[in-house]
Amino acid sequence: MTHPHAIAAKNLFKVFGRAPQTAVDKLRAGASRDQLDDAGTAAVIDASFDVRPGEIFVIMGLSGSGKSTIIRMLNGLHDVTAGTVEVQGDPLTGVSPSRLRTLRRERIAMVFQHFALLPHRTVAANVAYPLEIRGVSKAERLAKAEEILALVGLEGWGDKLPSALSGGMKQRVGIARALAADTDILLMDEAFSALDPLIRREMQEQLLELQRTLQKTIVFITHDLNEAMLLGDRIAVMRDGRIVQIGTPEDILTDPANDYVEQFVQDVDRARVLTAANVMERPRPRVDASAGPRTALRQMRDAYMSAVYVTDRDRKPLGIITDRDAVKLVRAGESSLLGRLQPIPHSVREDEVLMNLFVPAIESPLPLAVLDAEGRLTGVIPRVTLLAALGPGPTATEEITVLPQPVSSAEIDAVLADEAAASGIEGVR
Numbered sequence: 093m094t095h096p097h098a099i100a101a102k103n104l105f106k107v108f109g110r111a112p113q114t115a116v117d118k119l120r121a122g123a124s125r126d127q128l129d130d131a132g133t134a135a136v137i138d139a140s141f142d143v144r145p146g147e148i149f150v151i152m153g154l155s156g157s158g159k160s161t162i163i164r165m166l167n168g169l170h171d172v173t174a175g176t177v178e179v180q181g182d183p184l185t186g187v188s189p190s191r192l193r194t195l196r197r198e199r200i201a202m203v204f205q206h207f208a209l210l211p212h213r214t215v216a217a218n219v220a221y222p223l224e225i226r227g228v229s230k231a232e233r234l235a236k237a238e239e240i241l242a243l244v245g246l247e248g249w250g251d252k253l254p255s256a257l258s259g260g261m262k263q264r265v266g267i268a269r270a271l272a273a274d275t276d277i278l279l280m281d282e283a284f285s286a287l288d289p290l291i292r293r294e295m296q297e298q299l300l301e302l303q304r305t306l307q308k309t310i311v312f313i314t315h316d317l318n319e320a321m322l323l324g325d326r327i328a329v330m331r332d333g334r335i336v337q338i339g340t341p342e343d344i345l346t347d348p349a350n351d352y353v354e355q356f357v358q359d360v361d362r363a364r365v366l367t368a369a370n371v372m373e374r375p376r377p378r379v380d381a382s383a384g385p386r387t388a389l390r391q392m393r394d395a396y397m398s399a400v401y402v403t404d405r406d407r408k409p410l411g412i413i414t415d416r417d418a419v420k421l422v423r424a425g426e427s428s429l430l431g432r433l434q435p436i437p438h439s440v441r442e443d444e445v446l447m448n449l450f451v452p453a454i455e456s457p458l459p460l461a462v463l464d465a466e467g468r469l470t471g472v473i474p475r476v477t478l479l480a481a482l483g484p485g486p487t488a489t490e491e492i493t494v495l496p497q498p499v500s501s502a503e504i505d506a507v508l509a510d511e512a513a514a515s516g517i518e519g520v521r
């Protein structure tokens with residue numbers, strides 16, 4: 093049965109040095125990290141957080157902020173100075189060494205920054221190592237190792253030595269070894285930091301791909317904000333031993349808890365983080381299919397638009413009607429828009445990241461249509477909004493017209509007035 097928390101960390105402190113408890117008392121009384129004098133180095137101060145099953149929980153912060161110390165308290169590589177850690181509802185702090193070993197073996201695997209492969213063993217034997225510790229037979233564990241190597245894209249490399257592999261491949265072996273342990277929880281401390289940027293990018297994509305099928309709980313440490321934003325379902329930002337904010341990437345970008353976080357996120361690549369849903373506006377140019385061309389014309393005139401989206405009763409988009417076509421329909425005495433609808437060239441899903449919206453936005457004659465999972469029109473994104481969202485500061489909400497010159501409102505008024513007498517079909521305002 094899954095416990096609501098994969099990991100629950102409460103009021104964790106870690107002080108290295110001569111008098112850790114004294115230091116904790118001082119910190120609890122409000123002392124800062126530099127006021128501890130010779131009592132010790134406070135690496136982690138009063139950190140509390142829960143990691144949910146199946147999420148990627150990123151811990152991010154500058155060098156020395158306490159990230160590695162925290163993650164090592166989550167699997168007992170460091171004991172805590174104060175506070176508690178529970179894993180799937182069971183205590184990890186304060187347990188016997190043998191219990192701790194069992195927890196580590198069965199529930200929490202770790203991937204290290206510098207791979208930590210055994211150099212004289214083959215790739216397959218490295219991957220099979222956790223199974224060996226568990227006493228699984230050689231044939232069985234090597235078969236399993238091959239299977240997992242295929243999963244990380246290293247099929248056929250099992251009998252090579254680690255020295256024959258590139259950095260990216262070595263880290264795949266590190267991940268494969270952690271996966272071989274078959275634990276629900278993976279801890280990854282700067283796992284991709286030693287890789288060059290292109291390989292790193294590839295590994296990030298691969299981790300997300302793996303995660304889609306494996307659904308592990310992952311605690312991932314990085315000092316790279318873009319990496320944190322790409323991978324994290326939630327992110328904890330650390331500063332000087334303390335967690336200063338926990339939130340989704342969007343929360344952290346759009347609502348930074350303090351100046352520190354705000355400064356930190358200034359350089360983030362918003363196009364890869366923010367989604368259509370984060371920046372879309374109400375679908376103002378929209379008419380119901382049951383409305384006629386006159387209503388459509390009036391809406392376009394009022395919104396200074398030369399076309400509108402037409403939706404059915406469930407707000408599913410049927411097409412676009414232009415002002416010219418609506419004028420023709422009115423003149424022809426038509427009551428329905430459906431005969432002159434034009435197809436919607438592009439629509440995007442709410443969870444699409446901004447980076448993927450540029451081409452459709454450029455090719456779209458109207459503010460880009462945003463659809464929810466059921467295909468309903470829930471918003472639109474004018475190009476100016478898309479551009480404004482990439483800069484820091486609040487999202488611009490100003491509307492622009494991206495269409496050719498609309499039919500003039502005088503002309504539309506004339507058309508509507510001409511037909512006013514024959515308006516048995518649609519009421520005039």
Ligand SMILES: Nc1ncnc2c1ncn2[C@@H]1O[C@H](COP(=O)(O)OP(=O)(O)OP(=O)(O)O)[C@@H](O)[C@H]1O
Binds near residue numbers: 109134156158
């Ligand atoms: N074993 C130790 N003994 C004494 N001090 C330590 C020890 N481990 C870490 N520290 C100190 O604790 C603080 C936090 O270190 P930690 O390694 O957790 O930071 P980090 O966020 O992982 O940094 P980095 O990004 O450089 O890996 C630092 O000031 C560090 O010097």
Ligand SMILES: [Mg+2]
Binds near residue numbers: 159160161282
């Ligand atoms: Mg570290």
